[in-house]
Amino acid sequence: MTRSLSKKHDEQGISLPYNLQHITHVQVDPSDSTGFSGLPEEWRQILKSSGIGKEETMRNPQIVLDILEFRSAGCTRPAPPRAKDFKAASKDAVQFKLENPLNHIKSLKKAGEGSSGSVYIGDRLSDGRRIALKRLEIGKQTNIPALENEIAMMALSKHPNITECIQTFLWERELWIMMEAVEGGALCDLITNFCLEEDIVAYLCREVALALSFLHTRSRIHRDIKSDNILIGLDGSVKLADFGYCVQLTEEAGRRNSLGGNPYWMGPPPIKTPN
Template sequence: MAPSQQSSSPARRRQGSEADAYSITDPFKIFELIHPLGRGSYGAVHKARILSSGDIVAVKIIPVTEQDEIASIQKEIAMLRECSHPNIVKYYGSWRTRDALWICMEYCAGGSVSDVMHTRGGGLDEDMIAYICAQTLAGLVYLHSMGKVHRDIKCGNILLSEAGEVKLADFGVAAQLTNTMSKRNTFIGTPHWMAPEVIQVSQYDGKVDMWALGVSAIEMAEQFPPRWRINPNRVIFMIVKDPPPRLADKERWSLNFQDFVAQCLQKDPRTRPTAKYLQQHKFTSRDAVTTVAVRALLPLVQQARTHMAEMALMAGIEAQQAVPAAGNAA
């Protein structure tokens, strides 16, 4: 059960305002931080326990000092509050202290796809990749239908529940598209996953997520994104000038998988398919994808959980040091 924000919360009193998207209740009275899970956009993410119920959640703690930082974070909160979909990480509430903002979200016990690959020591099998891509597309179709662009799709932001469900996370760089400004002109994202039109500071829309999904599909197959050994500044140049990347081992992967990647990585966004269109692709629409892939994926999820628990024991002291001191609640 998620922690409830009290009726005195500004978010409860004046809904609809980004500035009122959090409670001023001291989060140290609500959560026990168990151990760090990693770092996302803006801040560190911790596994936490709700003191009143014992339920496990994820809490992102974001240091805030400057007004422009607060404005960016409030956009993230506003977006999270509006989203409700099985393939999108659930948002439960936010709490502000004097020097930090705590965002409480659904805890995904399997970690990220990156965690699973790291634990496995290599890339994933094709059925697993097809399943993850299909579930990611479902989440993106939902986001795009709401006029939103994720803009940071990569394996580190694709999470897995204990049951193998796929959840998109980390909307720290996601932007809402409005009726009056349907496309953005801002330069935000992770270099290796960036679409050419983002780098060229051209207008762009949800098709940038399709490019990033294509790069992520290669990442799942080969454990690393294309050009991962190359300096990010040079990668930015290469994405614009060079032909789009492809799967390296064409003998290993099916023609459907190779075509799916090629469709995602169309350099011209006008010819790049939408998420809804790609849901019908033979690679992601196979009947056997879900059952076979989840059965194969679950042992890897369990291994990743064990690995994260072991790492958490080693990082216990760091967890205490990384948390803003108690008593700083506004």
């Protein structure tokens, strides 16, 4: 049996477009305050609130347009909390146990010492979990609100790529912060002694980006990203640590006017324009 197709079926055609609408036509325009002409009002407001300056826009116009399109499609982070709501959550997160933390730990060994205090590694008696203890002496010059903020930021930021704050103790004018132990060391030691392959670098970047994405969607800024503050577990896990400079943005204070962190790890914009 043979099968034949008519000429009508052999000829395929494409119809003319219909219901065509020209919605947005944006052009780079140095004379406009935004760097663009033809921006929809919604995009203009997004750009205005983003903190992206005209100079940066002129250098990377297509990247800026991609960001505006992404944001206008509804891919935005939640609104920051009200200051009083964050203050209440922070207060709940910072609960000091007034007892000796050493009663809860066995096999405690000193792991390191810095300007702010000493760090110890041991096993928790209740379940044998490996933990780290950071010991800080409390004196007249101690910035208590800053310490409370650091603890609150860690306690409120529970994520697989962020060092977990387990418990805090206040005993005989010493503050002890119990955290999960990440015994592989800091990333700075790893990159000092080894030349990493590209796929390893990509993995490390992805894990840190996941931690930052978690923080940024909650309107929190770490402000001290550097290899010293990225810890590597013996199982290959990657953890963001040291929340001493971390801040929470709120409805009332949606931007920071202070400059923190290490200048060697900052991008040019924060250094050139602190505000």
